Amino acid sequence: MDSFLSLFEQYDVAAAFWVNIQLTFWAAIWSLLLGTLLALFRISPIASLQWFGATYVNIFRNTPLTIIIAFGVLALFGQLSVSLSSDFNLNFFRLAILGLSLYHAAFVCEAIRSGVNTVPLGQAEAARAIGLSFLPAARLVILPQAFRGAIAPLGNVLIALTKNSTVAAAGSVAESAGLMKTMIEFRSDMVIPIFFTFAFGFVLIVIPIGLLTTWASKKLAVSR
Amino acid sequence: MSAQQVLFDAPGPKAKRNILIGNIVGVLFIVGLLAWLITALAGQGQLTAAKWTPFLETRTWQFFLLPGLWDTLRAAGVAIVTSVVLGLLLGIGRLSHFLPIRWLAGVIVEFFRAVPVLLMMIFLWLAIGAASIMRPQDIPFIAVVTALTLYNGSVIAELVRSGVEGLPKGQREAGMAIGMTRGQSLRSIEVPQALTAMLPALVSQFVVILKDSALGYIITYTELLQNARRLGVGEGNLLQALLIAAVIFIIINFALSSLANRLSKLLSFRTAGPARKDPEQKVAAAVPAG
Numbered sequence: 001m002d003s004f005l006s007l008f009e010q011y012d013v014a015a016a017f018w019v020n021i022q023l024t025f026w027a028a029i030w031s032l033l034l035g036t037l038l039a040l041f042r043i044s045p046i047a048s049l050q051w052f053g054a055t056y057v058n059i060f061r062n063t064p065l066t067i068i069i070a071f072g073v074l075a076l077f078g079q080l081s082v083s084l085s086s087d088f089n090l091n092f093f094r095l096a097i098l099g100l101s102l103y104h105a106a107f108v109c110e111a112i113r114s115g116v117n118t119v120p121l122g123q124a125e126a127a128r129a130i131g132l133s134f135l136p137a138a139r140l141v142i143l144p145q146a147f148r149g150a151i152a153p154l155g156n157v158l159i160a161l162t163k164n165s166t167v168a169a170a171g172s173v174a175e176s177a178g179l180m181k182t183m184i185e186f187r188s189d190m191v192i193p194i195f196f197t198f199a200f201g202f203v204l205i206v207i208p209i210g211l212l213t214t215w216a217s218k219k220l221a222v223s224r
Numbered sequence: 225m226s227a228q229q230v231l232f233d234a235p236g237p238k239a240k241r242n243i244l245i246g247n248i249v250g251v252l253f254i255v256g257l258l259a260w261l262i263t264a265l266a267g268q269g270q271l272t273a274a275k276w277t278p279f280l281e282t283r284t285w286q287f288f289l290l291p292g293l294w295d296t297l298r299a300a301g302v303a304i305v306t307s308v309v310l311g312l313l314l315g316i317g318r319l320s321h322f323l324p325i326r327w328l329a330g331v332i333v334e335f336f337r338a339v340p341v342l343l344m345m346i347f348l349w350l351a352i353g354a355a356s357i358m359r360p361q362d363i364p365f366i367a368v369v370t371a372l373t374l375y376n377g378s379v380i381a382e383l384v385r386s387g388v389e390g391l392p393k394g395q396r397e398a399g400m401a402i403g404m405t406r407g408q409s410l411r412s413i414e415v416p417q418a419l420t421a422m423l424p425a426l427v428s429q430f431v432v433i434l435k436d437s438a439l440g441y442i443i444t445y446t447e448l449l450q451n452a453r454r455l456g457v458g459e460g461n462l463l464q465a466l467l468i469a470a471v472i473f474i475i476i477n478f479a480l481s482s483l484a485n486r487l488s489k490l491l492s493f494r495t496a497g498p499a500r501k502d503p504e505q506k507v508a509a510a511v512p513a514g
Binding site: 066170 | 246250251268270344347350354431437438439441442453461463467469478
């Protein structure tokens with residue numbers, strides 16, 4: 001037990017989890033913005049934007065996240081010297097956020113579209129009947145209801161994003177999966193306790209998100 | 225609501241003009257984005273023939289991309305089969321009337337759904353390595369397959385459970401009426417029918433398995449991404465090599481996704497009729513890719 005507790009003095013587990021939470025937080029905001037824009041494109045009357053939205057979703061949804069993250073470090077930074085910050089570590093951190101956001105935006109877009117599907121036909125017809133054109137109808141009538149119907153699928157995307165933030169390890173970001181690897185390598189006598197420490201860390205983060213979004217999706221559901 | 229048709233009226237002359245203007249702006253935006261990408265890449269000398277010709281040589285495909293693709297498909301294929309098996313076992317366990325089994329299956333499913341696959345992969349890779357119970361070169365493969373199986377098996381278990389719970393309860397009652405136990409009724413009546421309803425979701429899960437097999441890159445498994453990186457380091461064209469690897473993944477996954485869509489259309493049409501189908505046929509169809 002003492003040697004188990006000494007692990008926490010030697011390695012800063014909480015700091016590693018904090019990196020995952022930060023990655024999740026920023027990627028959630030960017031992917032929500034980009035995903036909403038893409039969903040708007042996909043339900044708009046303009047064919048070229050519909051095509052763009054559908055193509056984006058099909059490309060990013062079918063690419064492994066690991067490739068996208070590795071691409072950020074190896075191709076964008078390594079080969080093209082794209083730099084998002086002069087600070088070495090902050091640059092990798094931001095590239096990982098970029099990759100996570102681009103990937104999850106495709107899933108956010110699909111979640112919002114499934115939310116649009118929960119809005120009854122009459123709502124759109126009523127919006128048209130009072131003379132609203134596409135953008136006002138989307139902004140005032142459709143999207144507010146669609147977001148409330150999309151909370152459950154958006155919550156699933158957020159849970160996936162939280163877990164996927166570990167893939168940033170492929171992008172040279174020092175986060176929990178990388179720390180777990182280091183700890184196991186140096187303390188191979190404690191393999192199983194170390195794994196369960198990290199695993200339960202994620203269980204503790206993920207399960208409240210699930211409970212919260214389930215509660216919110218019921219609480220905020222449009223009563224029909 | 226089928227969004228596309230309802231969000232806007234059949235356009236009149238003014239709306240048609242607005243849509244035309246919107247289309248022109250949209251096309252300009254897309255073309256501008258592409259042009260910016262191409263000039264940025266060309267400006268860095270990424271579009272020169274030297275960077276791309278390696279992909280026309282047979283040795284590139286023979287020694288890097290095809291072996292990598294084979295390892296990716298091998299891991300994904302094995303993981304698909306084992307996940308379906310584990311998913312059926314855990315799914316039936318969660319529906320059991322025997323409380324300890326239901327609890328055990330529930331804890332396993334909830335735990336493995338909440339833990340990132342990458343953590344399990346790294347753990348298994350290092351733990352099996354430390355235990356030195358198998359040949360070192362096999363360890364990454366085993367770790368990838370096991371981690372994918374534990375996670376996706378748990379997801380499939382939930383699919384099975386929701387599929388069975390979505391069945392009309394007359395099915396279970398009919399099983400009981402002819403004297404079947406709970407297990408018999410699940411195995412021969414409920415789960416086979418639930419498989420039909422969950423088949424499209426199951427095929428979508430295969431896409432997840434295939435994509436997540438790329439996580440093996442991090443634990444030195446020689447799959448497609450790993451080999452593309454080795455190729456790119458050797459030839460000095462990492463960007464191009466990773467793009468080609470991504471395109472290969474996209475093509476395979478896109479085909480699988482289209483299959484899932486086709487299945488869901490086909491089956492929604494079929495399940496409108498009586499819910500009796502040949503179970504053998506469905507189980508075989510549930511394990512195609514690999």
